[in-house]
Amino acid sequence: MSTYKAPLDDLRFALYDVLDVEKQFAALGQDEASRDIVDAVLDEAARFTETVLAPLNAIGDEVGCTFDKDSAEVTPPPGFKEAFQQFAEGGWTGLTASPDHGGQGMPAVLGYALTEMVDAANLAWGNFPMLSHGAVEALKHYGTDWQKETFLKPLVDGRWTGTMCLTEPHCGTDLGLLRTRAEPNDDGSYNISGTKIFITAGEHDLVPNIVHLVLAKLPDAPPGPKGISLFVVPKFKVGQDGTIGERNTVRCGSIEHKMGIHGSVTCVMNFDGAQGYLVGEPHRGLQAMFVMMNSARLGVGVQGIGLSERAWQNALRYSRERLQSRSLSGPKLPDKPADPIIVHPDVRRMLLTVKSLLEGSRLMAMHAYSLLDVAHGAGDPAEREKAETLVSFLTPISKACQTEWSVENTYHALQCFGGHGYIREHGMEQLARDARITTLYEGTTGIQSLDLVGRKTASTQGAGLKLFIGMIEEFAKAHEGDAALAEFIAPLQAKAGEWAQLTTGMLQRAANNPEELGAASTDYLFYSGYVVLAYWWARSVAAANASAQNEAFRQAKLETARFYYARILPRTLAHKAAIEAGAEPLMAMAAERFGA
């Protein structure tokens, strides 16, 4: 069975030494997030996730969720309900929510740390609170006062949970095709009818009520994505005074049997004239949906890191324990029958790949969450806008890279176990199966890539990219002449220049042929991700050198950074070549020539 211990040292290094959140919290007036409080939250989150959630991970996979056809009720795995109650009672569901809605108002970047621990401990379980988070965001921005009072507060305090009901059988990415209808009633409510699929946490018994955020079309809706509206539809109706009433006509039709995340329930939801309320303006549902979606995308990116962390810990432990063959440069443990496999260069290649992608990703993600704090809390509107632009640009990179790397990381970690990795009892194969969903839901990697090259680059004339390159230049300038960093800063600056050139070239080609953006998209996204990580590895070395961390910690950061620059960053060479090859090699083949 795989085990988990929260990586508090690295989380604290990221928060205090690299991101210097104390300075940011002070600048944003987040006085409640004192270092004492933050440390206490980290310690308590570690305790909860290690002792309550982590032990339920394997049984959640083994038992899964069960669906009772007659009652249309879903029972999550044993222990999930009790754990959720503890989570809610501990105030974790509202950690980062506004005190106006019953939350604790802690910074988003601290919410990141909690979420990473939850996801590492038990990804499937983590989906129950995660989906609430998207609903909270939508209601916070677009809900009426009554909706906030009635639906938002119970979500924040964990009495209820939320869902996002977007996908239908014939439409996932292309929401303009959706068929769910909303008919207005005289009392201002609407009757929602249609079938939604892939609804995470759509039905369960962890809490007495579930708040569905549902995309549907009004009778007068224009065709396509501009005709979509957002509704809030509770499982049990709620009176004007907030009391729970009769069962609404929304029911789970069946649950999916999936490759992994068995403890997370994925429902077909049938809305049969269910009572709901319009959230935001008519036909402007897509806008509200993106608010939910951006939160969920960053959240899925964190899932990738959680899985990578758990995979890493177990692969490292096994690689130190498993004795097999001798080091190529002579026995390292001559008294033992063989050396631990961590002596072998190729095992080290796998371990260091995971370590460098994981710790680099952690900074990429935490930076994005810290930008959310700035975007919401900075006094200067220009600063807020800058943070907003940057986090918008980084969101698809963060989501796609962290999830793709979690597939890679769980792959390497399993591979370190040899044949034992394929056996269920070691728990490594569960991590690989669980990771596989993260590159699919809340927008596949392909969709993230299109978002990056289209809405986040072409449409903004590279505004986000320019800001990130500005960060690189600022860092390089601040450390000009620092001999300890020279080996990183020169290649980093070179990559930043190449990144800008690649972007210009891509946009120029796209001006003549719109397929060029799509053809470059995924390679461009990965290229960007590797350069972003190169920046964070250089910053990590700088921060470690400037910190009070012990020598072994500093040395490990330096060696991991060197590994990253020498053996991972060169992947950009292949992505660059693929981008520059353009659309022709992809588009030349007529669809019928692909095969029989």
Added chain:
Amino acid sequence: MSTYKAPLDDLRFALYDVLDVEKQFAALGQDEASRDIVDAVLDEAARFTETVLAPLNAIGDEVGCTFDKDSAEVTPPPGFKEAFQQFAEGGWTGLTASPDHGGQGMPAVLGYALTEMVDAANLAWGNFPMLSHGAVEALKHYGTDWQKETFLKPLVDGRWTGTMCLTEPHCGTDLGLLRTRAEPNDDGSYNISGTKIFITAGEHDLVPNIVHLVLAKLPDAPPGPKGISLFVVPKFKVGQDGTIGERNTVRCGSIEHKMGIHGSVTCVMNFDGAQGYLVGEPHRGLQAMFVMMNSARLGVGVQGIGLSERAWQNALRYSRERLQSRSLSGPKLPDKPADPIIVHPDVRRMLLTVKSLLEGSRLMAMHAYSLLDVAHGAGDPAEREKAETLVSFLTPISKACQTEWSVENTYHALQCFGGHGYIREHGMEQLARDARITTLYEGTTGIQSLDLVGRKTASTQGAGLKLFIGMIEEFAKAHEGDAALAEFIAPLQAKAGEWAQLTTGMLQRAANNPEELGAASTDYLFYSGYVVLAYWWARSVAAANASAQNEAFRQAKLETARFYYARILPRTLAHKAAIEAGAEPLMAMAAERFGA
């Protein structure tokens, strides 16, 4: 559910147009393999695998194998036994075996085609006959006349099946550590005692007897790998006259619960003084083991291709059927609500990646099998030795690349399905789970890579590499001035030169530091694989141009080759940089600094 149709057009193109097997069969005197016969075998193999094996694939995954603790018997999934009986009755188990042992004496390269179809139709089922193949090879080369008569013939005609019992709980790669003991009896037999794990097809009811090939140590064995001997141990004892006698004291102790290949049983086998017979000379078991292993390694490589083919077919079908969003360059099916996703460049990127790796791999693998035919059948000893050297060099590349690419290909194919790919009913996630074993068993990718850089390159001064580069030069020379091939030949020759330089550099560094070989190994293996595939893609274009294939087929090969050169071959840039980075970035970190 995923479906399967044998790719007979591409198999025939590979056999007749690219590899020109008719010429080879004639040169080797394999007169029984006339084109009529070969075509009939292909058609019948297609029929059998499509109609008998493919329908059992999903149920095999769902039901799996069951173990009865009291009887220590294993029951494979429903239909597996009947399918095996039909397979044996059809003469398929002995297709490529010598007529001396009851086989049909068909060429190994035709055996490839059968195996690919079996693996694509039902990988888990295919493990039952595959393991026999290794046992056949060992007994053919090292068995006594009585052993051949008694054990080899029933394996060839499919009355019995075989196993390879190598791994023990504390030793996988490092067989020198093994503890299983063999005590000589007065009658010339031995009593074998010990525990073996990960024994594929170790126990089942498909046939009445099972022939275990077991590595064990004699009482006077020197320590380490030079003290290992090979024994044949039947499940039921066999008399001198070949009659089946009493149950031998070898029993299945338990079966593993695995990530995939649920229909293939993986056993813990307990040998408790079981009667066995020495195969080959005492203490020379490792040599015999490598004969089994080489057969099994090529066989696992074929599994990768089978899975990639099935994944490919289903991803292509879905990408043509699924309507979602419009083409970036304007609607392609304006009458439909959306365009099929195959219009999108990034979906094409995934499909063409699979297609180019799959069809290129097929030639890489078939070439290796055709070399086995030459190595066994050529009249000229020098030609036999050359073929042997080349296939030895190509075996780790073929095994590791084809299996790693099957992980990648099943990944892309699942990704084409979006969220639907994660749901069991579509069958794509089974392919991904099944593929995951192939990079582990019969030597992980890391072990293949060490074999390539060590025994197959450093120890032979690059003999195999030189032969392959010679093939590239010969091809380039034969097509000098061929305008249709110039776009491929120039980069191919450049890569061949770079490959040779990289090898020299690696060997030079290794002369000073043995860790350099291990540090380069996996990147060197992939680099080699991509250049090998570049060769086969150039040859494919040449063969298609020279063939009577229709224009659409020729065009598709050309366009796939162009895609491969433009967007896949550049991966060598990243591998080259990683190789040249050397061992230092991998070895610098002390084991204790990796983490807590």
